[in-house]
Amino acid sequence: METKRWFVDIDKPMAKVIEEAASLIKGGGLVAFPTETVYGLGANGLDSQAVEKIFLAKGRPSDNPLILHIAQIQEAFFLASDISPQARILMERFWPGPLTLVLPSSKHIPARVTAGLNTVAIRMPNHPVALALIRQAGVAIAAPSANRSGYPSPTSANHVWEDLAGRIEGIIDGGATGLGLESTVLDMSGQVPLILRPGGVTREELASVLGEIQVDPGLKDWRTTPRSPGMKYVHYSPRAQVYLVEGAPTSLVPKLKKLLDDYTIQGKKVGLLFTEEMWRDLGQVKSAYHKDLGSRRDLGRIAHVIYDELRRCDQAGVDIILTETYQEEGLGAALMNRLLKSAGYRIVNF
Ligand code: TXA
Ligand code: MG
Numbered sequence: 223m224e225t226k227r228w229f230v231d232i233d234k235p236m237a238k239v240i241e242e243a244a245s246l247i248k249g250g251g252l253v254a255f256p257t258e259t260v261y262g263l264g265a266n267g268l269d270s271q272a273v274e275k276i277f278l279a280k281g282r283p284s285d286n287p288l289i290l291h292i293a294q295i296q297e298a299f300f301l302a303s304d305i306s307p308q309a310r311i312l313m314e315r316f317w318p319g320p321l322t323l324v325l326p327s328s329k330h331i332p333a334r335v336t337a338g339l340n341t342v343a344i345r346m347p348n349h350p351v352a353l354a355l356i357r358q359a360g361v362a363i364a365a366p367s368a369n370r371s372g373y374p375s376p377t378s379a380n381h382v383w384e385d386l387a388g389r390i391e392g393i394i395d396g397g398a399t400g401l402g403l404e405s406t407v408l409d410m411s412g413q414v415p416l417i418l419r420p421g422g423v424t425r426e427e428l429a430s431v432l433g434e435i436q437v438d439p440g441l442k443d444w445r446t447t448p449r450s451p452g453m454k455y456v457h458y459s460p461r462a463q464v465y466l467v468e469g470a471p472t473s474l475v476p477k478l479k480k481l482l483d484d485y486t487i488q489g490k491k492v493g494l495l496f497t498e499e500m501w502r503d504l505g506q507v508k509s510a511y512h513k514d515l516g517s518r519r520d521l522g523r524i525a526h527v528i529y530d531e532l533r534r535c536d537q538a539g540v541d542i543i544l545t546e547t548y549q550e551e552g553l554g555a556a557l558m559n560r561l562l563k564s565a566g567y568r569i570v571n572f
Contacts, residue, residue, distance in 0.1 A: 223389065223390070224388075225387045225391065226242075226391065226392035226393070227379065227392065227393050228392065228393070230351060230396050232349075232350050232351060232396055232397070236351065239394060240351075240354045240355055240358045241358060242392075243355055243358075243392055243394055244355055244358035244359040246391045247264055247265060247266055247272075247355070247359045248266060248359055248361070250266065250271060251265070251275075251391035252265050252272070252275055252276060252279055252389075252390040252391050252392075253355070253390065253391055253392045253393070253394065254376075254379070254382045254390060254392070255351055255352055255355050255365075255393075255394045255396070256352065256379070256395075256396035257291075257347035257348075257349045257352045257365075257399065258319070258320060258347060258348040258399060258400045258401055259320045259347070259399060259402070259403060259404050259421070259422055260367045260368075260375040260376055260399055260401075260402070260403070260404055261367065261368040261375075261376040261378075261379065261382050261393075261399060262291065262347075262352070262363075262365030262366065263279065263366055263367070263368035263390065264291070264355065264363040264364065264365040265364050265365070266359065266361050266364070267288070267290045267291075267332075267335055267361060267362040267363055267364035268330065268361055268362065269332070269361075270332040270333075273288065273332060273335055276288065276364065278389075279386055279390055280366060280369070280386075282366065283451075283455060284337065285338075285451050286337060286366075286451045286452045287336045287337040287339055287451060287452075288335050288343070288364040288365065289322050289343040289344065289364070289366070289405070289407075290331070290335065290343065290362040290363070290364055291345060291347055291356055291363045291364075291365050292344060292345075292362050293356040294346075295313050295314070295346070298323075298325070298344050300328060300330060301325075301327070301328055301330065301331060301344055301362055302325035302326060302328055302342060303325075303326045303327060303328045308432060309410040311431060312408070312410070313346075316427075317345070317348075318346040318347055318349075319346070319405075319422070320345075320347075320348070320401055320404070320406060320421055321345060321405055321406050321422070321428075322343050322344065322345040322405045322406065322407045322408065322419075322421075323343070323344055323345070323410050324341045324342070324407060324408065324410060324411055324450075325341060325342060325344060325410055325411055326341055326342075326411050327339070327340055327342035328342070335364050337451060341409070349396070349400075351394055351396045367404060368382045368385070368393075369381065369382070369386075370385040370386070371455075372455065372457060372459055373385060373459065374458045374459070374460060374529040374533055374564065375403075376529070377398055377399045377402050377529050377530055378398050379393050379394075379395035379397075381529070381530070381533060384533075400526070401422045401525060402525045402526040402527065402528065402529060402530075403421060403556045403560060404419070404422070405421045405423070406420060406423045407421065407450055408423075409450075414434055414435070414436050415434070416435075416437070416449065417435065417438060418438050418448070418449050419453055419556075419559070420437070420441070420555040420556040420559050422553075424553060425555060426551070438450065438453075440453065440454075441453060441559065456566065457560075457564070458529070458560045458561075458563050459563070460533060460535055460536045460564065461536050462542055462543045463542050463543070463568075464532070464542075464543045464544075464561070464565040464566070464568070465543070465544050465545075465565055465568050466544075466546065466561055466565050466568065466569045467544050467545070467569075467570045468546065468547040468572070469571055471503045474572040478504065478544075478572065479507060481570075482507055482508070482509070485542060490541045490542055491510035491511075491539060492509045492540055492541070492542045492544060493511040493534075493535035493538060493540035493542070493543040494507070494509045494511070494512040494543075494545075495512075495513050495515060495528070495531050495543060495545040495546075496513075496514065496515065496544075496545065497514070497515050497516065497517060497546060498514055498516055498517050500518075500546060501514055510538050510539065511534065511535050511538035511540055513527075513534070515528070518546075518548070521552065521553040521554055521557060522553060524548075524557060525553055525556070525557055528560070528561070529560075532564060545561065545565075547561070547569065548561075
């Protein structure tokens with residue numbers, strides 16, 4: 223299949239592109255589009271056969287449900303059978319934005335979308351292209367991140383192209399996404415709100431509205447199965463092996479230098495993704511690829527570039543990627559969740 227690529231400037235009219243892309247979606251095809259978090263791979267969310275194609279194109283495990291994307295709060299009342307007053311408050315407060323709500327599913331949702339669960343995940347993205355596409359298609363758009371399953375999520379149309387060209391009808395190229403990490407998935411179907419996946423809307427922000435809130439214990443403890451099917455798989459992983467390094471600078475720096483020497487002796491190519499502060503401590507070292515991620519204090523910037531940098535390491539042909547750990551506060555919770563998964567939970571404590 224030939225994959226179309228449309229370029230849009232989000233400050234300029236884009237009606238023609240949106241019309242063409244929406245008609246492909248209405249016709250049962252797959253179109254990737256930018257959101258404020260990562261690129262999504264969209265299909266008509268009420269069409270089982272179209273949704274099935276998402277799983278095939280991505281190589282996605284069939285028990286992993288999809289998020290339905292909407293453009294108006296009203297649409298959630300068609301997709302969910304029960305919306306609590308608290309859920310309604312969250313929609314008003316955080317939509318459009320990087321918050322996905324898991325709610326009891328209505329009878330209109332194909333089992334392919336929910337993977338047979340009795341809940342459905344819904345979000346309203348905060349991106350002009352995504353919103354225009356959903357409105358023009360006139361249906362909820364089912365969209366996972368537009369990467370091959372297991373690989374880091376796409377934050378640019380090039381990433382989508384690398385992973386899915388020839389497997390989908392089209393890609394709307396709206397430039398790099400803003401946030402760079404996925405939405406927070408919050409289960410509002412039980413007694414207490416439960417974070418199933420940390421993301422763009424932080425736990426602290428949610429707690430300020432909800433008061434009581436819990437985090438799925440399965441996210442931290444590998445012996446407990448996560449509640450969200452998508453969180454149990456290897457994910458966000460480049461081909462290279464990722465290790466997270468941490469420790470006080472006085473012990474970390476000499477040990478890290480020794481480790482890099484050992485890798486050189488073994489003929490291993492290494493990629494280094496470190497913050498400004500770490501580079502200051504480390505000074506100059508030899509590596510096949512290196513990047514200054516900026517200050518540790520600017521988690522937003524790190525989140526914005528991290529998936530791209532993991533992919534760049536792969537392009538540089540490195541065998542091993544070393545990167546840092548962060549405090550799990552604010553956006554740091556989402557960043558660490560993704561890094562830990564991409565590293566298969568390997569932390570080297572120096
Ligand atoms: O930012 C995002 O959320 C992006 C953009 C494209 O919107 N989408 C995204 O979709 O990250 P995906 O499919 O890569 O991740 C969706 C996550 C998965 O972990 C999935 O298991 C979970 O949401 N999920 C979906 N429906 C669910 C449900 N009914 N119950 C529990 N978890 C659910
Ligand atoms: Mg994904």
